Amino acid sequence: MRQWPDGPVISTLRLGQPLTVLYGHQIVDGIAWIEVVDAEGRVGWVPQIYLVIWTPTPSPTASETLEATATEAQSLTSTVANSPGETITPTP
Numbered sequence: 001m002r003q004w005p006d007g008p009v010i011s012t013l014r015l016g017q018p019l020t021v022l023y024g025h026q027i028v029d030g031i032a033w034i035e036v037v038d039a040e041g042r043v044g045w046v047p048q049i050y051l052v053i054w055t056p057t058p059s060p061t062a063s064e065t066l067e068a069t070a071t072e073a074q075s076l077t078s079t080v081a082n083s084p085g086e087t088i089t090p091t092p
Helices: 062-081
Strands: 020-028 031-037 043-047
Antiparallel strands (some): 031 043
């Protein structure tokens, strides 16, 4: 990690080390540089070619999963209860 694009080295990064991408973007001598901050709070610049941008995908929370299960159970109960000649009492 460098102090500014193509400037002095201020930190050595490990492969896979997480960084937070900031707003700075510059092209110097044909190299795209991205402003980043590491876990220790150091702000610096890294050539974009060395970065892999990871965007997490949201997973359902426990309440969303329970809500979906309750909706599915209600739908099933409604379908079976609507069958001619059958009555179903839902159990908790």
